[in-house]
Amino acid sequence: MNFLIENAKRAQITLSKYVVIAPLNISNLKIVGGVDVSYKKDFGCASAVAYNIQQDNVVTYTIYCDKVSIPYIPGFLAFREAPLIIKALNKILSKTRLDVLFVNGHGLAHPRKFGIASHIGVVFNMPSIGVAKNLLYGEIIAYGDKKAIVVNGNVVGYVITNNNHKIYVTIGHKVTAEEAMELVLKTWKKAYALPEPIRLADEISRKEVRRLAAKL
């Protein structure tokens, strides 16, 4: 089966209508999830991590690996990674609840306002936030001491810095741009390039890919 970009575009445009931008009320949040995928050629491993932000520790985590058939195409990352992420998420949701999910990539800072963070959030009807190391779409506008990520005149997220590290935080689903930024700042340790839930998912998925690749 071939991957048809025109069909994928229509799917994104249609699904983007289901994205909700609303306050999450992050003050009492406890379990923050993080997901990421690592690869070895066309073999990928997704990891989902549940992180307790009140106790600063990992509650549990899951892994799901499989061959991937769709290549990385800018603007269509979700079609490559979502199949693995969905499996890892279903596994972790059978063990714990997640109050919000951090996804490695963008949410509304996307040509069709439907980056992978929004995609996963809508599919699971769960609050989600995009965390990316590079910009895909949108412009950066400084407002005082903050740098907003703007798409079609709307602030969809913020650029935040930590030592030498810079990350782009955007609305995925069921959260506001300000809350997304606050929540990421709250889980971002100074020594690392990414907030804990995603940093750990990245570390676990990468180790798993290497472990399995060594057995081949």
Added chain:
DNA sequence: GCGACAG
């Protein structure tokens, strides 16, 4: 046509 381009 040219340049940009999450992971």
Added chain:
DNA sequence: ATCTTGTCGC
């Protein structure tokens, strides 16, 4: 994202 060991530096 990944290819890739040890090594230079804070």
